[in-house]
Amino acid sequence: MKLEPIDDALLAGEHGAAAARAMAFLVRYGAACGADRFIDIESAHIDGCLYHGPSSIDFARHFVDLGGKVRVPTTLNVAAVDVTHPGWHCGPPEIIAQQETLTRLHEQLGCLPTLTCAPYQRMARPRRGEHVAWAESNAIVFINSVLGARTDRYGDFTDLCAALTGRVPLAGLHRDEARRPEILLELPSVRAAGLPRDLYFAAIGYVVGRRAPGMVPYLRGLPLDASEDELKALGATGASSGALALFHAEGVTPEAAAMPTEGVKIEVIAPTEPAAAIASLCSAVEGEVVAAVCLGTPHYSIREFAQLNRAVEGRRRSPETEVYVSTSREIAAAVAANPAFDALRAFGVNMIVDTCTYLAPVVRQTSGLILTTSGKYAHYGPGNLGRRVALMTLERCIRSAETGAVATPC
Structure with a gap:
């Protein structure tokens, strides 16, 4: 892997011990992804702030103890509990204090306590073509597809390392070739599917995820007036049913017009499939x-x-x-x-x-x-x-x- 001067400086500790430790993790991660170099990112969105157990706290505290600070604007995904309404919580009571600790540690690292899975609705939104390191499945598919920004699927801990260094491997959906359609899906219209509009997009997302798991689909036939909330519903459901991280919708999403579809396998989604998804x-x-x-x-x-x-x-x-x-x-x-x-x-x-x-x-x-x-x-x-x-x-x-x-x- 070719390292640039900034990568060497990060590894050498010139930007602090926390950044050096995070960069060492990312070099191993990049090698596993087959990347040949690193790129800058403009922002990060952290999923590891959701408490899953002691390792969540241990990982964040390690970087706090090393004096770490994020090097790009960084937002936090949802937490495991609404600590502002503790009386509503019906789960284990100890998780409230554990989540408060985890959130506080991320704030000490310089993360913004947005605590939302949809920061694109309120915060500064990534621009088309901008490289970011975002975690959380619906956020990933939304900014890749609806905004045309670029993030790979970042999970817990990798996301924080990216924020602490401002660098990620050039791999996955950061690359032009990885964003090209792998399958073209002909969709039934809302009327043909026989569904109310507020179920149609969730149903299509569920079917797309199942028909093209882990793939980049090109969707033909989606309503041209699809709203951001409707596209949000489609992407979130597809990410749940089939790890959807990027889709192109003809006439709707920003990269679709430039995407080659010649030679791409075409499949037709029958009008009965979305209704069957809803029934399930x-x-x-x-x-x-x-x-x-x-x-x-x-x-x-x-x-x-x-x-x-x-x-x-x-x-x-x-x-x-x-x-x-x-x-x-x-x-x-x-x-x-x-x-x-x-x-x-x-x-x-x-x-x-x-x-x-x-x-x-x-x-x-x-x-x-x-x-x-x-x-x-x-x-x-x-x-x-x-x-x-x-x-x-x-x-x-x-x-x-x-x-x-x-x-x-x-």
Whole structure:
């Protein structure tokens, strides 16, 4: 591997002992990836700030003890618990202090405590072609696909090393050739799929992930007016079902027009496949007791809060059903301060910050279904929480929350 003067300086400790240690890790990582050189990054997003056990704290504390500071703007992904609402936490109580320690250590390293899986909704967004080191599956696929920036799949600990050095191996999706389509998928339209629009994108993401696991797909037939929130839902669900890290959507995403598709294998997604994906993620039976509605996986945007506000206006929630929405601190504060969102408060919507309810158990009722509009939540929730989860439209979720039981489909 060819090292540039900055790489040698980092290894030699000229930028501190922490950066030297991190760079030594990255050299071994780069060799394993088959990289021949390193490149600069403009920012990092850390997933290792989510407490998984003592090793999480040990790793961060090691760099704090070495006097480390991040060399690029660095944001933090979600935590394992919402420490601002400790009374809502239904898991092991000791995790609250452990998570506070882990977050504090990352702050000492210079990381911004954004604690959101969707920093692209509030922070400075990477520009097209800009190299970054972002972890968290939905964030990776969003900035690669929707923004056209470049990050490989960075996981816990590697992400922090990249932030401490400002350097990453030129490997994976940082490379032009790795971003070329490997398969072209012809998609059914929203009408042909026979799905409401707010389920269509999650369904397509789930099918794409399953049909092209770990691949870069080129999608033909996606609605040209797809919003960022809809693309967010597609990418997050595809990342969950099939490690999707980059997709190109014809006429929609910024790199699609420049991508060669000649000779790429073409597969057609039948109109029945998206509906079958939804059915696999929704085992609800009409009339079943609903313990909670959990939204915001990935974190809710202001636009999504506005949609929810309209959906609940003038309606009353059953006292037996809780409603939680996960979002960032900044967006939660903006919603809380704006009287235009009074309908949310009247309906009894709880805003969870710094985490997500498919990770952090907050639903107090130990029986009954959890409903969600998120394909990612429906995919991971049962395994993480040991609860039955059902994916359905926002409108059906709200009608179910009104009665405390699964409503009929529209």
